[in-house]
Amino acid sequence: MPVVGASTDKRLDVSEVGRIVADQYGRLFGIAYRVLGCRAEAEDVVQDVCLSLPDKLPDFRGEAALTTWLFRVATNKAIDALRARQSRQTHMAAWGEVEAFRRAEAVEEAAARDQLDDLMESLEPEDRATVALVVSEGMSHAEAADLLGVAPGTIAWRMNRIKERLRAMVRQEVA
Amino acid sequence: MEPMDMDDLRAALAARTPAPCADRRAAVLTQLEKNLEDRQGSVAGGRLTSRTSEQPRAIWQKLEAEMSKWKKRGIFLGTSGLVTAGLAVVVVLSGDHSTPPSAQYLDGLQMERIDLAERHQMAPVDARNKAAVKPVPLVVAPQGQIEAFAAAMTRMAQDTMRIAPALPTPGPDLVHGGMSGDRFEDVVQNSVKIAAEEPVSTFSIDVDTASYSTIRSYLERGQIPPEDAVRIEEMVNYFSYDYPAPEPGGIPFATHVASYETPWNAQTRLVQIGLQGALPEIEERPPLDLVFLVDTSGSMQAPDKLGLLKQSLKLMLPRLRPEDRVAVVTYAGASGVALELTNASDTAVISAALDGLSARGSTAGAAGLKAAYGLLERVTDDGRIGRVILATDGDFNVGMSSADEMKDFIADKRDTGAYLSVLGFGHGNYNDALMQALAQNGNGHAAYIDSLTEARKALGDQLTGALFPIAGDVKVQVEFNPSVVGEYRLIGYETRSLAREDFNNDKVDAGDLGAGHSVTALYEVTPVGSPALLNDPLRYGSAPVSTGDAGEIGYVKLRWKAPGEAKSEITSTPIPFAADGPSGEHRFAAAIAGFGQILKGGTYLGDWGIAQAIDLASGHDGVDEWGYRAEAVRLMGLYQDLKSIE
Numbered sequence: 001m002p003v004v005g006a007s008t009d010k011r012l013d014v015s016e017v018g019r020i021v022a023d024q025y026g027r028l029f030g031i032a033y034r035v036l037g038c039r040a041e042a043e044d045v046v047q048d049v050c051l052s053l054p055d056k057l058p059d060f061r062g063e064a065a066l067t068t069w070l071f072r073v074a075t076n077k078a079i080d081a082l083r084a085r086q087s088r089q090t091h092m093a094a095w096g097e098v099e100a101f102r103r104a105e106a107v108e109e110a111a112a113r114d115q116l117d118d119l120m121e122s123l124e125p126e127d128r129a130t131v132a133l134v135v136s137e138g139m140s141h142a143e144a145a146d147l148l149g150v151a152p153g154t155i156a157w158r159m160n161r162i163k164e165r166l167r168a169m170v171r172q173e174v175a
Numbered sequence: 176m177e178p179m180d181m182d183d184l185r186a187a188l189a190a191r192t193p194a195p196c197a198d199r200r201a202a203v204l205t206q207l208e209k210n211l212e213d214r215q216g217s218v219a220g221g222r223l224t225s226r227t228s229e230q231p232r233a234i235w236q237k238l239e240a241e242m243s244k245w246k247k248r249g250i251f252l253g254t255s256g257l258v259t260a261g262l263a264v265v266v267v268l269s270g271d272h273s274t275p276p277s278a279q280y281l282d283g284l285q286m287e288r289i290d291l292a293e294r295h296q297m298a299p300v301d302a303r304n305k306a307a308v309k310p311v312p313l314v315v316a317p318q319g320q321i322e323a324f325a326a327a328m329t330r331m332a333q334d335t336m337r338i339a340p341a342l343p344t345p346g347p348d349l350v351h352g353g354m355s356g357d358r359f360e361d362v363v364q365n366s367v368k369i370a371a372e373e374p375v376s377t378f379s380i381d382v383d384t385a386s387y388s389t390i391r392s393y394l395e396r397g398q399i400p401p402e403d404a405v406r407i408e409e410m411v412n413y414f415s416y417d418y419p420a421p422e423p424g425g426i427p428f429a430t431h432v433a434s435y436e437t438p439w440n441a442q443t444r445l446v447q448i449g450l451q452g453a454l455p456e457i458e459e460r461p462p463l464d465l466v467f468l469v470d471t472s473g474s475m476q477a478p479d480k481l482g483l484l485k486q487s488l489k490l491m492l493p494r495l496r497p498e499d500r501v502a503v504v505t506y507a508g509a510s511g512v513a514l515e516l517t518n519a520s521d522t523a524v525i526s527a528a529l530d531g532l533s534a535r536g537s538t539a540g541a542a543g544l545k546a547a548y549g550l551l552e553r554v555t556d557d558g559r560i561g562r563v564i565l566a567t568d569g570d571f572n573v574g575m576s577s578a579d580e581m582k583d584f585i586a587d588k589r590d591t592g593a594y595l596s597v598l599g600f601g602h603g604n605y606n607d608a609l610m611q612a613l614a615q616n617g618n619g620h621a622a623y624i625d626s627l628t629e630a631r632k633a634l635g636d637q638l639t640g641a642l643f644p645i646a647g648d649v650k651v652q653v654e655f656n657p658s659v660v661g662e663y664r665l666i667g668y669e670t671r672s673l674a675r676e677d678f679n680n681d682k683v684d685a686g687d688l689g690a691g692h693s694v695t696a697l698y699e700v701t702p703v704g705s706p707a708l709l710n711d712p713l714r715y716g717s718a719p720v721s722t723g724d725a726g727e728i729g730y731v732k733l734r735w736k737a738p739g740e741a742k743s744e745i746t747s748t749p750i751p752f753a754a755d756g757p758s759g760e761h762r763f764a765a766a767i768a769g770f771g772q773i774l775k776g777g778t779y780l781g782d783w784g785i786a787q788a789i790d791l792a793s794g795h796d797g798v799d800e801w802g803y804r805a806e807a808v809r810l811m812g813l814y815q816d817l818k819s820i821e
Contacts, residue, residue: 018207021207022204025204033193042195043196043199051207054210116187116188117191136185136188136192
C-alpha cells in the first residue's frame with residue numbers, strides 16, 4: 001500500500017507533486033464517491049483536497065507522507081460533506097419529502113439500484129468510509145484506522161458489523 | 176463468523192463507481208500546478224489566496240470549538256457541584272474524539288489536521304512497547320514558519336475572545352458551583368512568588384480530569400488546544416502514580432513529598448506533593464445490584480454508540496464479584512426488561528442478553544427509568560447497593576411531564592438507596608446538561624465514553640469503590656522556608672487557589688478525595704542565591720529572614736474532613752531538601768506538567784520544549800497497564816507535528 005511508507009529526507013519537487021496527485025486522483029475520487037454516493041459531490045471533495053495541497057507542500061518529505069495526507073484529508077472531507085448534506089436535509093424538510101425528491105432526481109440510477117446500493121446508503125458516514133478504505137482500497141485495519149483517526153479495533157468492529165448486515169442482506173435475497 | 180468474500184464485494188462496489196470526469200480532473204490538475212508554481216514564489220508561511228475567502232467559516236468553526244469547550248466547562252462545573260454534595264470522586268471523561276458537530280464547516284483551517292506519521296495514531300497499549308511509541312521528529316519546519324503559526328494562533332484566539340461575549344450563556348443548571356462565573360475569563364498562570372515576602376501558598380485539591388480529555392480531543396482533531404482549555408493540575412491528575420497507600424486505620428490518605436531537579440531548569444527544583452487515598456478492600460464493599468438501562472433508540476445504531484456500549488459493559492463483567500448482580504433494561508418505543516437481576520458469575524447469560532440488544536424505534540426514557548428502578552426496589556433492603564447505570568446518547572425522551580419531575584424522581588430514589596450513573600455515548604445529540612443533572616440527582620457520576628479505554632477507566636473506577644469519598648474538603652497549605660527558598664511557583668491549580676486564611680475556615684469548600692484516588696501538585700522552587708532567581712534583590716534590602724531548618728524546603732499542611740463531618744482535621748509533613756534525582760514516576764508527572772506549560776505558552780521553560788517532554792515522558796518506568804501514559808506520549812507527538820507543520 002502506498003499509504004504507509006518510510007519517510008525520506010528528500011523534499012518533493014513541484015513536478016513530482018503534480019505527478020503524485022495525478023496518479024492518486026482516481027483513487028481519491030473513488031473513496032469520496034464510495035462515501036458520498038454522489039458524483040458531483042465527490043468531484044468537489046477531490047478538488048478541495050488537491051487545491052489545498054500547495055499550502056502544505058513544504059511540510060512533506062517524501063511521497064508516502066503526501067499520499068497519506070491526500071487519503072486522510074479526502075476521506076475526512078467526504079465524511080464531513082456527507083454529514084453536512086444529511087444535516088441540511090434534516091433541516092430542510094421532513095425526511096420523506098427529501099428522500100422522494102432525491103430519488104426522483106436519480107431516476108436513471110434507480111433502475112440499476114439493488115440491495116447492495118441500499119445497504120451502502122443505509123451505512124453511517126464512518127462506516128461508508130471504512131468500506132471505501134478496507135474493501136475498495138484493500139487497506140489493512142491499521143492503515144484505515146490511521147486515516148480515520150480511530151483504533152484498529154474500531155475498524156475491525158465496524159467491518160464485522162458491515163459483514164453482518166451484508167449476510168443478512170444475502171439471506172433476505174435467498175428467502 | 177463465516178468468511179465473506181471481500182473480493183466479490185470489492186468488485187461489486189467497483190462496478191458501481193463511475194469514473195471521475197476527465198475534464199474536471201484535467202482542470203484541477205492544471206490549477207494545482209499553477210498554485211504550486213505561485214506557491215514557490217511566495218514566502219514561507221504565506222497564505223493561499225483561496226483560503227482568504229474561507230475566513231468567516233474558519234472563525235465560525237473556532238466559535239463552535241469554543242462553544243463546545245463551554246459545554247465541557249459545564250460538565251466540569253456540574254462535577255464540582257457533585258463533589259461539594261459530599262459524593263464520590265467524579266470522573267468526567269468528556270474526550271470528544273471524533274468529528275465535532277462543526278464538522279460540516281470543514282474548511283481550509285481544519286485541513287491542517289494533518290498528522291504526518293501513522294505512528295502517532297495508534298499507541299500500543301503496552302508500556303513495554305514504549306520504545307515503539309516514542310516519536311522521532313520527522314519534520315523540521317523553518318523557524319519563521321513556526322513563528323508565523325504561533326502568531327496566527329494568537330490572532331485567532333484574540334478573535335475568539337472578542338466574539339465570545341456574544342455567545343449564549345449556559346443555562347442555570349450549569350452555572351452553579353463555587354467557581355468564577357465568567358467562563359471566558361482568562362485564567363492567569365500562577366506567577367513566581369518571593370518566599371521572603373509571601374511564604375505561604377494555599378489551594379484546594381482538584382480531582383477533575385476533564386481538561387486532559389478536552390486537550391486530547393483538540394489534538395486528535397488536529398488543533399492546538401486554546402490556552403484557557405489547559406488546566407495543568409487536571410492533566411497531571413489524569414494519571415495515577417505509584418504512591419504507596421496509607422497505613423490502614425490511620426489518616427485515610429498518605430502524603431508523599433519529594434523534591435528533585437527540575438527537568439527544564441537545572442538551577443531549580445520541583446517539589447512534588449502527592450496524596451494517595453486509601454482503597455478499601457474490594458471484599459469489604461457491599462454486593463452491588465447494577466441495572467444497565469440501555470438506550471436502544473434508533474439513534475444508538477452506530478458503532479461508537481450501541482456497539483461500544485455492549486463492549487464496555489462486557490468489559491465490566493469480569494471485575495464484578497460473583498454475588499453482584501446485573502440486570503438489563505432497554506428503552507425504545509416500549510421499554511422492557513431484557514434481563515432480570517442475574518448473578519455476575521453467569522457471564523454467558525449476561526453476555527447473551529447484551530448481544531441481543533439492537534437499536535430500533537424512538538425513546539421512552541422515563542418509562543425505562545421507572546422499569547429499572549422497579550427492579551432495584553425489590554432488593555434494596557438487605558444491604559446491597561443498587562445502582563442504575565443509564566447508557567445513552569442523550570436522546571432521552573421525557574415521558575414524565577418535565578425534566579424537573581424526572582430529576583425529582585431520581586432524587587427520591589436516591590434517598591431510598593438506589594443511585595444513578597450516566598454513561599454518555601456518541602456525538603451529535605448527547606445532552607450534556609440533562610445527563611449531568613440526572614447523575615447529580617442520582618448521587619452518581621456522568622462519564623462520557625468514546626473508546627474502550629475510557630470505558631475501562633470510567634467503569635473500573637465505579638466498581639473498585641472509588642465512588643466512596645474518603646476525605647472531604649481537602650486543602651493544602653505549603654509554607655516555604657525563606658532561608659532555603661528564594662522563589663517558588665505553583666504549577667497549575669490556578670482555579671483552585673484559596674486565601675491563606677481559608678485554610679482554617681471549615682466553611683470554605685474544597686475538593687474531595689475518593690477511595691484509591693491520588694492527587695498531585697507540583698511547585699517549582701528556586702534556592703536562595705541561585706542564578707535562576709527571577710527577581711533581583713532590593714537595593715534597600717528586605718525584611719530580615721528568620722533562619723529555619725536549612726534541611727527543609729518547606730512544610731506541608733493538609734486539612735480534610737471525614738465524610739459527613741463538619742469539622743476538619745489537620746496533618747502535616749516537612750519537605751526535605753533531598754539531593755535525589757527524580758524517580759520514573761516523578762519524571763512522568765514532571766513531563767506532563769511540562770507539556771501543560773508548553774500548551775500554555777511555556778513562559779518558564781526556557782529552551783526546554785516538546786521534544787524534551789516526549790523524552791522525559793517516555794522514560795518513565797511506571798506501570799501503564801491500560802496505555803494511558805503511552806497515549807500521553809502519542810498526544811505530545813501529535814502536538815509536535817502540528818506545531819512543526821505550521
